[in-house]
Amino acid sequence: MIKKLLFIATASVLLPSCDKTSPEMDFMPDMYESTSYKAQKEDANSKDGAAARVPPEGTVPRGFQPYHYGVNETDRAGKELRNPLLSTHANMGRGQKIFNIYCIVCHGLKGTGEGFVVPPFPRPPSLLTEKIRNWPDGSIFHVITRGQNIMPSYAVQIQPDDRWAVILYVRALQRAGNATAEDMKELEKQSK
Ligand code: HEC
Numbered sequence: 215m216i217k218k219l220l221f222i223a224t225a226s227v228l229l230p231s232c233d234k235t236s237p238e239m240d241f242m243p244d245m246y247e248s249t250s251y252k253a254q255k256e257d258a259n260s261k262d263g264a265a266a267r268v269p270p271e272g273t274v275p276r277g278f279q280p281y282h283y284g285v286n287e288t289d290r291a292g293k294e295l296r297n298p299l300l301s302t303h304a305n306m307g308r309g310q311k312i313f314n315i316y317c318i319v320c321h322g323l324k325g326t327g328e329g330f331v332v333p334p335f336p337r338p339p340s341l342l343t344e345k346i347r348n349w350p351d352g353s354i355f356h357v358i359t360r361g362q363n364i365m366p367s368y369a370v371q372i373q374p375d376d377r378w379a380v381i382l383y384v385r386a387l388q389r390a391g392n393a394t395a396e397d398m399k400e401l402e403k404q405s406k
Pocket residue numbers: 313316317318319320321335336337338339340341345346354357358362363364365366368372380384
């Protein structure tokens with residue numbers, strides 16, 4: 215009985231009562247009343263009067279990888295860049311996910327150009343052509359990074375490692391779309 219009374223007494227002190235619209239007291243208010251400036255506000259102490267500071271010249275955000283190829287340097291990128299990812303099941307699966315989020319709308323499920331937005335969007339060339347099969351990974355990476363003619367750049371949406379992964383999946387689509395008699399034998403063996 216005493217225990218029960220004690221519990222009720224403690225609870226009524228600690229718990230805010232339901233008919234109040236404001237809390238009894240602010241417990242450690244510094245935790246939620248931050249004294250920092252809001253990004254879009256003014257700051258009299260700053261040189262240009264803005265609260266948001268401009269990063270010093272020549273600095274890059276953490277983890278940022280500069281890209282040194284101009285929009286027309288598809289060939290040079292192809293010669294110099296190497297895919298850092300191994301062609302594993304996991305990396306290819308990651309590439310498939312990215313492809314199905316970003317590329318499928320235009321390039322289609324199999325990469326042949328029958329995307330959901332085609333038409334009205336002009337039909338892109340197939341990714342299974344001899345041209346792209348012979349392109350090094352770096353050239354495909356370049357097109358995803360910089361875009362090509364009416365294809366926009368996907369550098370903002372797709373992080374570099376995901377771009378490399380999507381290329382592994384494009385390679386799988388190319389292989390699937392150009393299967394040899396040997397591939398078919400292998401498939402038959404697996405399905406037995
Ligand atoms: C908005 C539609 C659209 C999306 C999304 C898109 N592409 Fe493209 N892509 C195109 C078009 C259109 C072209 C042809 C551009 C041109 O005329 O040179 C193209 C060209 C390419 C080429 C060069 C083909 C060639 O024969 O020159 C590659 C490689 C490519 N895309 C890969 C991708 C990959 C990988 C993705 C996803 C990360 C992607 N694209 C997303 C529309 C798109």
